Amino acid sequence: MFKKSISLLLILFVVLFAAVGCGGNDVNKKEAKNGEQVKEKDQKITKKEKYGGTFKGRLASDPPTLDPAHATDTTSSRVIRNIFDGLVQYNKDLEIVPAIAKSWDVSKDGLTWTFNLRKDVTFHNGNKVTAEDVIYSFTRIVDPDTMSERAGLFEDVKGVEAYQNGKADKVSGFKKIDKYTVRIQLKRPFTPFLQVLAMENASIVSKEAVKKYGDQFSQHPVGTGPFKFTSWKHDSKVVLEKFEDYYVDGRPYLDKVEYKVIADNTTAFASYEQGSIYQMDSDIPSGQVERIMDPNGEFADDYSLVNRLGTYYLGFNTQKAPFDNPKVRKALNYAVNRQVIAQVLRHGTVKPAQGILPPGMPGYNPDLEGYTFNMKKAKKLLAEAGYPNGLPGTYELAYNTSKSHQKIAVAVQRNLKELGVDVKLVNTDWGTYINKVDKGDTQIFRLGWIADYPDPDNFLYVLFHSDNAGSGGNYSFYKNPAVDKLLEKARRMKPGKERLELYQKIEKKIMDDAPWIPVYYYSTHVLVKPFVHGYTFTPQTPLELTDVWLDPSHQ
Template sequence: MMKKRLSILLVVALMAVLVTACGGNQEGKVEKDSKNKQEVAKEVSEQDKYGGVFQGRVKADPPTLDPAMATDTTSSRVIRNIFDGLVQFDKDLNVIPAIAKSWNISEDSLVWTFNLRKGVKFHNGREVKADDFVYTFTRILNSKTKSPRTWLFEGVKGAKEFMEGKADKVTGLKVLDDYTFQVTLAEPFTPFLSVLAMENAYVVPREEVEKYGEEFAQYPVGAGPFKFVEWKHDDKVVLEKNEDYYVEGRPYLDKVVYRIIPEGSSAFAEYEQGNVYQNVDDDLPAGQITRIMDPNGDFAVDFKSIPRLGTFYIGFNTQKEPFNNKKVRQAINYAVNRKVLAAVVMNGVVKPANGILPPTMPGYNPDLEGYEYNLEKAKKLLAEAGYKDGLPGQFELAYNTDKKNQRIVEAIQSNLKQIGVNVRLINMDWGTYIKKVDNGETQMYRLAWIADYPDPDNFLYVLFHSKNAGPGGNGAFYKNSEVDQMLDKARSMKPGKDRIALYQKIEKQIVEDAPWIPVYYYTAPILVKPFVNNYVFTAQSALPLTNVWIDPNHR
């Protein structure tokens, strides 16, 4: 037992040194290679930046390529390159103009008026007009679409009446002229502009949606930097440059190929061989981490570690016995050794989670206690819940197929066995898995949330408001009327310390109710080939590949 504890401490110490080295001043090889890269970039003319194929990787077959239907990071990464919206995020997650060149907000924060650029075209050649945004947003709210993202626009004036079939249009969505689009909200909503930067709000052409119907997800047509070419399921998605793109003409790249490689070790091997140019899916092989993070090693220039707006968690279906008992959920939380999971299973590249909101999110509370690893407390709470000998029977912990996910759920399975909770692990492909979670067909399940926009509303309202039970994001089917009321209030408050204080109160209550086991906060270890320029991975996700270019000698 002593040897095991000592080995864990040594691993933690080693990884801490490596992480510090990675984030600190790097000398030798990394400094030299960085200078070489900057010198090459200076020598390449603007014209020579054009051309080449970006070989990307995603870890699962995208469930959809329809912006109205996307709820996952895999789909979103591809969608962001095909479609475009009124506004977008920059590298620092500020909201900047996109198809809307400017906008005005009324004094009462209810009326938002957007002035569109002229000459922006869909991939079918038709110009984007204000009416296309009315159609796009109305389509999301239309019950026939069955979009899981209706919550994004439920605050628009008239949305409720339209969704209930009491009106044939949404009164808060108006065309003032071909290039002026206006949205009126029923009540103030502080992060509305950030919502419009989400890929779900990206504009779609009515004629193409009506042409393909539900198959539009398979044949997407947008106004983004790249056109859709081909989707071979479980193999690859292929895009090509949009010659008519409105942002300074076409993107630099001729083509983008997203290869679908589910397994991290296989993806890393492909990266080493130069067959893919990025590996950004948080599943670098455990046995390679020390080598990858060596500041003077082969990957010194390739590697970066970026804190993310994300939390990895195990959810309980709070409507199913015995997980409808708060003390059972709390007991299981105390039984999970997050520190060892982060240090050993995740090789020290992530931070153990005390709560819901990650450290990079406004409103993060560093003083939130959360659940320590304490088996005695866990057993005591189980006994108080009526299970002094542990939970009878066996319980399902579902997860999507992935080696990293498997390592984590196996460790949690071992933790829970110590308090008499027997867990059976179920793994499946992502598309099937997410439907299982959305339909409430789980007992326990593994998921992670990477913020759609940098505001605590996007975590706490989306994932815990009872309105969003199931496909809306609340896979735990968590219901607390007091929390609902506080969430409704917070999203309409003016920015400032009072709003942040309310979100911290909400988070504290949710953590006490324990619908989740927050496991760790994301830090994205990413690899990008040195000959790939302008690839930007934010605290949220990869930006579109619009400005990415490949050194001519590596095409």
């Protein structure tokens, strides 16, 4: 029953997402047309002819890590999901499907999960994957010595707390039933538990490789995925190669994957035009957006616009004055013109955000009032907070290096100047930036959140529960005991209307406290060369490249 409920939740998500669409861009029709063309062409190409070639992708920054236990960003995850697999994974429709686990069962009370593993899965170093590897991988995440930023993913597993406090030498909730069967015992129900296991952080890692490389495992990752790690020249390129013994229908089609690190979007776009990279998504230079979106233009066969389960936002460090004052935070919310950012800077391809949960996410509330641009109201609130002449001093608005982020930061800077708030803009590379945000070394900062799994828990609990302050996801260091209690209740409820209504209530409470300035809901411009087939970008993320193949003429 519990398993069935999760499936229903995922179906609900897909239906909702399809209903939202993206005004002004007939992506669905274009994709259907392209699909027919590819299908017709596929019939003329044998499976054998699909093998070979190198996929040349782009990363907008150097990955902070390639260790699943420490990944908290989409850049790292894009590479990690090609090197590692978990027990389960998502398909193109965001349905949970088997991976290393061929099947699973859950008890009626939702507390006992039993996973039956495939017997033909091997690590890239040749070792067979067994139940012990699964238990090792999950225990490693919650081990205090690992210092995983994602340890909270398994906080509901029985015995984790005792293990972390040194009162037990193992996690009692992780049990080996036999060589290929694992049982996980929860101490309380957690509705999205199966979705958590589909996250990159829950990937199964090689114990032997972790012991061999220690703190350098991130530089020498060993998993079970379709591609094995070859090399990583920082700030330049990550290279992967096919894994001949991959358990899903043998090796992937591609021989190699090269991810080139190109931070500047103008440079990246030029590289795409020249053919030195085959894929570019998001961060398209503003001067090129109309050109790539032209349905009759040169990129007509390359381009699609994908709505995302994500929100672009500015956060406040709510523990630092004057942003510890809710009225100050509300004033700045009213001072930011989201409509201009969405229509002018993002060319009308995104929707201004009125809340935290994006359209398509179960629990999204289209009637949430949010904050509209109202400078008069902003000044009134600032005066009520004790600052009738604006905030004294200068405050930092931090963002990671990107021209598109910079343009938004400049627009916000102008808005706040009109309010009487001076901000200086500070930009750094992604690795340095995320470390800065993790530590709370911020005043106002830019971030975005793309759902790890399609459940409101992944937004509201992860990003706003006080236990997750800092690197856990609550970068605003927001704390509201009443919200904490409601979030804890909601994540244990069975899927359904009552649970989603509670999340809407929680979202409204958080918006009233204003730890964020939600700016817009994500969509992504996706460019993929027409000779690349099987590249799938879901509302969450691009899938692993297992099924990607190149026209024989481009291999």
